[in-house]
Amino acid sequence: MAAFRTFEPVGVIPACLLPFNEDFSLDDPSFREHLRFLAATDGISAITVNGHSCEVPSLTFDEQKRVIEIAADEVGGRIPLVSGVYADGSLEAARLARMAQAAGASALLVFPPNPFVMGAQRRPEMALAHFRTIADATDLPLIVFQYPLSSGQGYPIDTLVGLAEEIPSICAIKDWCGDPVLHEKHIRTLHSLARPISVLTTHSAWLLSSLVLGCDGILSGSGSVIADLHVALYRAVRDGDLVGARSVYERISSLAEVFYAEPWVDMHNRMKEALVILGRLKRAVVRPPLIKLPPHEIERIRVALARAGVRRDGALIR
DSSP: OOOSSOOOSOEEEEBOOOOBOTTSOBOHHHHHHHHHHHHTSTTBOOEEESSGGGTGGGOOHHHHHHHHHHHHHHHTTTSOEEEEEOOSSHHHHHHHHHHHHHHTOSEEEEOOOGGGGGTGGGOHHHHHHHHHHHHHHOOSOEEEEEOOGGGTOSOOHHHHHHHHHHOTTEEEEEEOOOOHHHHHHHHHHHHTSSSOOEEEEOOGGGHHHHHHTTOSEEEETTHHHHHHHHHHHHHHHHTTOHHHHHHHHHHHHHHHHHHTOSOGGGHHHHHHHHHHHTTSOSOOOOOTTSOOOOHHHHHHHHHHHHHHTOEETTEEOO
16 A cells, blocks of 8 residues: 655654553554544644554554554545654564555654664664665655664764665654754754755754754654644744744643653653543553553643643633
């Protein structure tokens, strides 16, 4: 099956949360409702599934296939879909890539393999081999998920440039380097290539600063909760309206401080609780080893939503 919509690596791309039933099975009806809500947000340019926000490490191959198939059936005719490729081995990554394209993805977000933490930064040819294996399996555009260098899974900038020059289907990076100076260097360097590469920020804890540096868009799990605010911020920065951007960012930062507090492992757990408070999800079930948040933290989320003025159906959350 061909991709439903042409993907352009710009603008606001929410990374969709994945609802589960109490028995940890996929909650298909709630997922469809969540997708419809996101797709109806004016100004988003794509939706990402099978990423961190979908708890992809806990999903089987068949479940990932089901996720992209549901998304394609529900909203694929209206908006491009980015599907994550999360695998420790390049051959399995290629299998996921072929599956996602057949199921209706318009682009792929390629996660770094976990074995890279053991020193692959010193062997850039390994990164090249990984992406070449995936690119040979699909003609979809590829987004490189750039992790912090300190994690061992981030790619040095020379490696990023080499990947962009050697793999024509790479169109963007999702930058999570965590370093503002390096982030700016990524933007300047990748934009200056003979074939410019887009930089999509996921630095949600300092989103305004990141966009002002020249990012081409936002790809973030918090877009599952506040896609409309992301669109407003992106447009204000794009149009040079710094006063308007600051005003929107004041609302976003209230939630970012809560969603991206330590420990980071709970970030999407918190976002699910936010959607329950908003009435957009029935339950905030996460798969083990993640566990439900304590009541005091859920209350912090409720307060942050009210402070940010996040609404559902025109009603301000109290």
